[in-house]
Amino acid sequence: MARRKKKKQASHKFSTVTFKLGRLQKKSLDQHCKARGLTQIKLVKKAIEDYLSLPYEQPAPKMFISPNQLDLFEEALRASEAEEVYQEKSSEN
Structure with missing residues (x-):
């Protein structure tokens, strides 16, 4: 029996995204991750899903x-004046 050829796996290309968080933002992120049992990456991906x-x-x-x-307020003012x-x-009368 002849050997089967292995299927070539599709290559996935990923991009790196970096951003900075403040100390309190990082602490908040860590707390949410711990509470939900998620990693930071999974939590961020879920948030921007x-x-x-x-x-x-x-x-x-x-x-x-x-x-x-401010036109919104002027329109409301005109409507109240008309009333x-x-x-x-x-x-x-």
Whole structure:
């Protein structure tokens, strides 16, 4: 009987990501890892799983931020002023 050829394993390419944590952040990370029985890498990957599962070809949606956030308050102020005018007119009649 002829020997079977071993299947060539697919090579996986990994990228290294580094970031810095403060002393208290590191302590908090360690506590969460210990409580959940996870390694630091697994905990971080689980935390960003939603972003990792997105298809890489699709660009990330841009966050919409209005140019002037204070306009929201001005619109609310205008609405309350219009309501006051309406109430004044209805009370006069």
